[in-house]
Amino acid sequence: MNDNINDDIIPLFQNSSEIETQVIKSVEDLKRNGTLDFSNFKNLLEGTYFLLNSKDEDLYNLGLYSICHICEFVPKDVFLLELLQDCIISSRIFLYKEMLPQEVNIENSFFDSYVKSYYTLDTGTVLTKDQKKIIALFNEYKRLIVSAPTSFGKSRIIEEIIVGNSYINIAIILPTIALLSETYLRFKSNGYLKEKYNLINSLGLVESIQNDNKNIFILTPEKMDMLLDEKPNLHIDFFVMDEIYKIQDDKDRKSVFSNCLYRLSKMENHFYLIGPYFDDFSPNFRSTTNSYFKKFNSEIVQKDTYSLYKMEKGEEYVVGDKTLKFKKNKKLNFRDVIKSVDGQTIVYNYRKDYVENLSKDIVKILDKSDETNSDLIEYISESISPDWSLVKALKKGIAFHHGSVPRYIQTEIIDSFNSQEIDIIVCTTTITEGVNTSAKNVILYSNAIGKLDNLLTGFEVKNIKGRAGRFRVHFIGRVFYFHEVDEDDKDIILIDYYDKEELEPEDVLQIDKEDLKDKNLETRQRIEDLLSKNKIPLSLLKQNKYIPIHKQIGLINLLRTQPIHLELVYFKGTHPDMGQLDEIFNLSREYLFNERDYNDRGFIDRELRRLLKYYVYHKPSIKQLIQEQNNSEYIDSKIRSVFKLITHYFEFALPRYFRAFENIYNFVYQEYHGVSDGGINLKYLLTLLEFGFVRDNEIALKEAGLPNDIIRKISEKFSDCNSLQQVRLKYKLNPNIISSLSSFEQKIFKRYI
Structure with missing residues (x-):
């Protein structure tokens, strides 16, 4: 069969173009009717075999499109199954066979097994x-x-x-x-x-x-x-x-x-x-x-695309086993699709608050009378808030996922989704950028990213679309477009360090001088001349990465010309008092903040300063931080605000600014006093902000991924540990050391430790 099938096809079709046309038509008939008669199925399989043996990548990919749909509507005839087996072997995607329904039994020939062995590594991994x-x-x-x-x-x-x-x-x-x-x-x-x-x-x-x-x-x-x-x-x-x-x-x-x-x-x-x-x-x-x-262009999981924005009112389309009619109202169409799709579903929207609101809409659309409970739901209710809409959604088998959802909760949501405990996730790009899920369906409810007037590029659309269908789980993924979109690959990826004729001065500073040329080398020389003239060491600015050079020099000049600020900031001991922290924050914000952080309307100057001091001097729990939010009366907004505050400002942005401030302050302090060392030490402050803790064992637990409330519960149990290695060893020697944690908390501990 393997050696002769091409000879049989040539009289049937005059050329590859005719084969393409026939295969596409037959696949559409198969999708519409769920089956084909013997003769048409045979012709489709023979045409597919021809395409899969083509050296043309587009023809090969069309062969994959066809074989995935055939496997979705697998024939029952023994002879047709043998043809399907030949197609799978020709595709060199041998795991397709394992994905077929259990009742489909096709035995491998010696030749088939031999070919498969060539694609099997010593580890047992079967490659495409x-x-x-x-x-x-x-x-x-x-x-x-x-x-x-x-x-x-x-x-x-x-x-x-x-x-x-x-x-x-x-x-x-x-x-x-x-x-x-x-x-x-x-x-x-x-x-x-x-x-x-x-x-x-x-x-x-x-x-x-x-x-x-x-x-x-x-x-x-x-x-x-x-x-x-x-x-x-x-x-x-x-x-x-x-x-x-x-x-x-x-x-x-x-x-x-x-x-x-x-x-x-x-x-x-x-x-x-x-x-x-x-x-x-x-x-x-x-x-x-x-x-x-x-x-490479081959899509081993193929996609069926529904471009709803192209449809006319009353136009019919089939989703699964249901025939739907297009309506002019976007929300009504969304309701119809959500109620009709089978399998796990990801819904994309462009803003965090819109993601949360859309998850509430889905809860209402599905209107499930029964509620589920889980350890995850109980844990979130206890540690964050029982009123958070995520809790209410999870009880109905729905979740949302965006950058302000804590990392450990994101992981649990994905696990629950892949194990089919959650049916639908509404998300921003946090899932669509590389995270593997078991989603069969992807709905692009929006065609924007970040803000309404910033449309998704064709590349971003394809990246989101690519999350529909998972290899070894699905042959076909479904994609629903509610707005007009393009699907174009990116022409070329360029890298500033290698391709930009005029780099930003901050980037020029990070590149070895011998790797610079032309305008970038001239920029480097101007920077060195300027620093030499102002008696500022190159190494000082270089270690303050990604902080604009002119802002750093501005802060240096301020401290030099107004040494009163040196006195206002100076402290001994582990950390500054509130007044000193105020001064550090004010100077950092004025001279070091980037434009986005400086103009962040979600955290205006006085509010960010207030929350910073509250966090540093009171070490609040998540619940206490939520209560301190003054930017909204709604619990969802308060929670979203807290996690942005922690992940962006406390753990990332403020430590970067304060570390640069410390370097600059100590340089001017030593210069002013004519000493080779001395100044302030912000290690305690930086550590507290980055990790929420300052003790070695607590930092180790936080870096491993444990949430703060679990760390607080077991901190004393591991008080004699100075590293994660020691924590792991102590736990292995005595697993009962975490017995005070709930079963869910123990699961989290074991996952990350």
């Missing part, structure tokens, strides 16, 4: 045809950049590369906390990686590094940058950067992404940079690093 190519390309080039669709399995290759090589230090750089958590837990469940490597997902674990240890650092770009600052002699043998397009698209973080990639790629090492839907990657970077780029 394109995944096999990636492994071969990596083995050939060792510095590989890959563009491939979502659900392609790009991340799956990471573990195989690690197993197949003898690396000592590995860095996995991930852009979001959600993706970081998912990757850490996946690596933790891999027996080989857990046995051979220390898995390090926080800087608190860095002190445990020994020269003879093998380590995998799973960090954000910011944390990786800090690690390289703290450990300048650390050599990374292999690194991965996932969602690499953010190095161009993330306006607020592109500098730290660029700097992280620049520093890592300058080491003599291997790397694997991955992301979806881009046609090319910085030629300057590829030339400088001697790296290779390859784009």
